[in-house]
Amino acid sequence: MARSAIPALDALRIVELSCLILHEDHDPARLARVRDGIRDEAVQRNPVIAAPYGDRYLVLDGAHRVRALTELGLRLALVQIIALPESAESWGHLLPAEGLEDALRALPEVSTSTRRPEACLVEARFRDGRRLYARARGEGLVETVRGLKALGSIYPKGGVVRRIDPEADVDPGEGEALLLYRSFSPRELAEVVDRGEVLPAGITRFPVPERVLNVRYPLALLEDGETGARNAELRSFVGESLEKNRVRYYAEPVVLFE
Numbered sequence: 001m002a003r004s005a006i007p008a009l010d011a012l013r014i015v016e017l018s019c020l021i022l023h024e025d026h027d028p029a030r031l032a033r034v035r036d037g038i039r040d041e042a043v044q045r046n047p048v049i050a051a052p053y054g055d056r057y058l059v060l061d062g063a064h065r066v067r068a069l070t071e072l073g074l075r076l077a078l079v080q081i082i083a084l085p086e087s088a089e090s091w092g093h094l095l096p097a098e099g100l101e102d103a104l105r106a107l108p109e110v111s112t113s114t115r116r117p118e119a120c121l122v123e124a125r126f127r128d129g130r131r132l133y134a135r136a137r138g139e140g141l142v143e144t145v146r147g148l149k150a151l152g153s154i155y156p157k158g159g160v161v162r163r164i165d166p167e168a169d170v171d172p173g174e175g176e177a178l179l180l181y182r183s184f185s186p187r188e189l190a191e192v193v194d195r196g197e198v199l200p201a202g203i204t205r206f207p208v209p210e211r212v213l214n215v216r217y218p219l220a221l222l223e224d225g226e227t228g229a230r231n232a233e234l235r236s237f238v239g240e241s242l243e244k245n246r247v248r249y250y251a252e253p254v255v256l257f258e
Contacts, residue, residue: 006249008080008210009238012047014222014230015079019056023189024063032101035068043216044069044078049208051084053190058084060206069222076222076230080212086190087230089205090181093163094154097177100124101132105218109150110134121147125178127171141188145197148181152200163202213256 038044048062057079059066069077099122105112117135120232121144124132136147155161160235164178170176181203184192192199221233241247 008212011081013081014076014081014234017077020055020066021058021192021193022063023199025201026064026067027201030098031064031067034064035071038068039072042219045216046213047078047080050079051082071077075221075224078217084186084205088184090183090203091205092166093179094162094164094176097126097175100177103154107150109147111137121182123180125172141191142195142197145192148200
């Protein structure tokens with residue numbers, strides 16, 4: 001098939017799940033929803049976003065999709081390959097402010113201060129303008145990750161965490177506090193995995209200039225098989241979708257309800 005007029009379509013690949021490196025943990029409730037949705041629709045709706053890293057791929061977005069496909073007994077995944085970014089951005093999380101400062105100060109894995117320290121792990125912004133900063137008590141990447149995991153204990157149990165783009169400059173609402181996390185380089189993320197650790201879910205963020213969505217690729221084509229043959233099927237699928245006018249390209253920003 002000739003190259004598409006939409007470059008992002010040429011970046012779609014069928015990849016073995018075993019070749020995908022996960023640097024984030026998962027949320028069990030979200031994983032169950034993603035897995036059940038994929039199973040019920042019998043399609044992988046959105047590709048996993050990944051970048052080449054050695055002879056494998058570092059997953060930048062889609063950890064829950066990877067785990068869901070694995071739990072469903074599949075061997076392959078639909079992936080959109082992008083260049084490895086120089087750094088990962090991070091999401092901001094909006095949490096209830098009540099009791100948050102005391103909970104942060106009580107964590108034995110981190111130390112807190114009202115002035116930004118070197119190697120700041122997280123910044124908590126309160127509606128009244130106060131700032132509280134935390135850093136891991138230990139040195140090194142593993143201690144940093146363990147400090148991040150400890151922060152998970154201050155989150156409301158069973159609640160929905162609102163993710164915020166820090167660049168949007170959103171201020172906390174009444175009764176809220178905004179947590180802003182440190183960023184990680186792709187090299188650090190790979191080192192985290194090599195050391196047998198993973199980051200908590202929902203922290204890292206990788207903007208994708210041309211993200212492919214709603215492909216709805218059949219699970220039957222991801223069950224097994226040789227990747228070369230499966231990628232030939234993918235190219236035919238993309239070509240047929242283009243011919244049937246099923247593909248739309250939007251150059252402007254898109255607001256997506258999930």
